[in-house]
Amino acid sequence: MPTETQLRLLLDNLTTAVILLNAELRLEYMNPAAEMLLAVSGQRSHGQFISELFTESPEALQSLRQAVEEAHPFTKREASLTSLTGQTITVDYAVTPILDRRDTLLLLEVHPRDRLLRITKEEAQLSKQETTKLLVRGLAHEIKNPLGGIRGAAQLLSRELPEESLKDYTNVIIEEADRLRNLVDRMLGSNKLPQLSVTNVHEVLERVCSLVEAETQGTIPLVRDYDPSIPDLLIDREQMIQAVLNIVRNAMQAIAAQNELKLGRITLRTRTLRQFTIGHTRHRLVCKVEIIDNGPGIPAELQDTIFYPMVSGRADGTGLGLAITQNIISQHQGLIECESHPGHTVFSLFLPLEQGVH
Structure with a gap:
């Protein structure tokens, strides 16, 4: 059987946030992962009511009281907790009643979801960005090639025109071709590496x-x-x-x-x-x-x-x-x-x- 010191060492090194509440929903213990998640000190917060540590919905508080009364465990997905600092975090948490002599304790295992949700969102964003880059590069290639031909043909035509006034039309073609080329270059963005x-x-x-x-x-x-x-x-x-x-x-x-x-x-x-x-x-x-x-x-x-x-x-x-x-x-x-x-x-x-x- 592990000793009490070994059990405490185990809890202190878990990456899962663990919170222990008494029957009055006041803090008995939280491990370092929970302290980091909620940005509070477990020692200083000992004995505080749960809503003094973080807030959720009134229904959640009622569910915790019901878990104490009926000794019934439950799990909640993607709950929004607001810490004392005002930061809102999305978590999954499991509540397990533990009978301790005549009292009932509540063990809360809290798993933050913000990081996972953020990673999923970022991956989708980066994937879209890469797809867009490939699309724009392909489109730019198809646009710039004929643009070069149009511009070159307009320059050659300009030299053969019998009247100087007719060159206004070829100048429009050349200027518009240049404008489209510059627009495509801006769409592609700079290929220069950052000068750090x-x-x-x-x-x-x-x-x-x-x-x-x-x-x-x-x-x-x-x-x-x-x-x-x-x-x-x-x-x-x-x-x-x-x-x-x-x-x-x-x-x-x-x-x-x-x-x-x-x-x-x-x-x-x-x-x-x-x-x-x-x-x-x-x-x-x-x-x-x-x-x-x-x-x-x-x-x-x-x-x-x-x-x-x-x-x-x-x-x-x-x-x-x-x-x-x-x-x-x-x-x-x-x-x-x-x-x-x-x-x-x-x-x-x-x-x-x-x-x-x-």
Whole structure:
């Protein structure tokens, strides 16, 4: 039989979050995995009521009380828990009543689902991005070849024309062919590898702010919410300025379209995240940059395709800005996400800090 010390050592080293509640639904024990998940201290929280640790639905609290009274175990899938810090996490949890002398204890095994759901979402997003790249490259090849022929034929024709005034027509053909070629090149994006250098992320954001303030003449308030403790990143400064600027300009244009510039607001926020997964790689530390605006939001029918080339919510938009931004972030082994509803749009950029200087 294992000793009590061995059992405690086993629980302390589990990756599954384990919480033990008494019959009054007050905390008796939580292992380190549970402390990390809920961002609380087990020692300091001992004896606290469960709703002081995290909140869910009133029905969930009633289910826990019923489990104590009837000694009946149950499992709940994809429940949303809100921690004391205000963070909402999606979890599966199993509740097992344990009879201890005359009392009934509740053992909660909590499995976070956010990481798995995020990985699934990211894989789908990366797969779509790769498919789009292949499609655009194939389309670009089919467009650029005949364009070169059309342009060359127009140049030859221009030389043979008897009157100088007729060259206006061939010039139109040449100029339009060049315009289409430039558009295709923008769709393909830059093939240049990032020129990495040690850069402070706030230097990038401040450069973007100065450019936007010059464009808007300060009519749209820019709110800075920075974490000054974030270490420097190894990034391409110019590319990252372009990536962030594309998003901020979109927010600026969306707010301007409402004709309520004074009520508009764009917030740039930076934070660090620990143990964050991007693709198949789990990073010890990640820099999160959020660009938040209170504009009209992205139409629901566009939200799944906004990173595709030529997709735009504006009649005069090219639909290339976000596609270019996603390409830049991907080249930095990062991730971009978007959540939007009327009055609140958030673009989140995740950049691994392992590349930076510690």
